[in-house]
Amino acid sequence: MEDADLYRRGAATLLASWREYARGADGAAVRRFPGVAAAVFPAGAERAVYNNALLERDLDAAARTDALEAMENAYAAAGVAHFAAWVHESDRALRDDLERRGYTFAESTRVMGMTLDDLRPPPPEIDLGPPDWSEYLRVLGTPPGLLEKADSTAFHVLIARLDGENVATAMAFDHDGDCGIYNVGTLEHARRRGLGTALTVLHAHAALARGCRTASLQSTEMAERVYAAVGFRDLGRFFEYVP
Numbered sequence: 695m696e697d698a699d700l701y702r703r704g705a706a707t708l709l710a711s712w713r714e715y716a717r718g719a720d721g722a723a724v725r726r727f728p729g730v731a732a733a734v735f736p737a738g739a740e741r742a743v744y745n746n747a748l749l750e751r752d753l754d755a756a757a758r759t760d761a762l763e764a765m766e767n768a769y770a771a772a773g774v775a776h777f778a779a780w781v782h783e784s785d786r787a788l789r790d791d792l793e794r795r796g797y798t799f800a801e802s803t804r805v806m807g808m809t810l811d812d813l814r815p816p817p818p819e820i821d822l823g824p825p826d827w828s829e830y831l832r833v834l835g836t837p838p839g840l841l842e843k844a845d846s847t848a849f850h851v852l853i854a855r856l857d858g859e860n861v862a863t864a865m866a867f868d869h870d871g872d873c874g875i876y877n878v879g880t881l882e883h884a885r886r887r888g889l890g891t892a893l894t895v896l897h898a899h900a901a902l903a904r905g906c907r908t909a910s911l912q913s914t915e916m917a918e919r920v921y922a923a924v925g926f927r928d929l930g931r932f933f934e935y936v937p
């Protein structure tokens with residue numbers, strides 16, 4: 695599968711996961727407009743985390759203007775002043791448009807994807823705890839109230855144990871044959887033991903068993919080499935711009 699196809703599949707899964715989060719948040723929705731999808735979370739703990747908009751790549755000048763105005767209007771109508779516009783690093787024209795509007799670069803993550811037939815490591819043997827949603831949120835360290843009303847049955851949660859303690863977790867979400875692997879986290883005292891990598895590999899094997907063809911994620915700079923060793927390809931970076 696070509697990198698462009700992996701990117702499209704991963705972006706679609708990311709947006710679908712935002713829609714699922716929105717189902718469990720007061721007044722939230724993912725608003726679709728030509729050239730952009732804006733996740734609008736006007737209330738609750740999700741307001742500080744999930745107000746993100748994903749802009750399409752390689753739009754012409756008029757389409758870029760329309761997409762940016764639609765994004766801004768959607769957030770203004772919801773009373774949301776703080777949000778992030780996600781743009782692929784290769785789209786210099788869109789990045790320039792954002793900067794001319796006064797947006798500043800905040801952070802970036804590496805977009806990665808793979809065909810599951812390319813999965814390299816075998817399933818690891820690690821101690822797993824029950825896939826309890828509230829325990830997943832605790833280990834992940836989410837703010838109070840975040841995703842507490844989400845439908846946990848829509849997600850696949852893995853929790854790793856060390857010496858009888860739940861210390862690491864990762865979540866997966868399937869959409870149209872792609873498995874998005876998100877929120878891989880380990881408690882500080884249990885890091886550098888490969889637990890996050892092991893959970894990622896387990897999720898990939900489980901997704902293959904469920905019939906998924908591809909997997910996708912967004913990586914921090916620190917984890918890029920780890921995911922590459924699993925079989926994930928580098929698809930460029932998401933640049934996040936804020937007003």
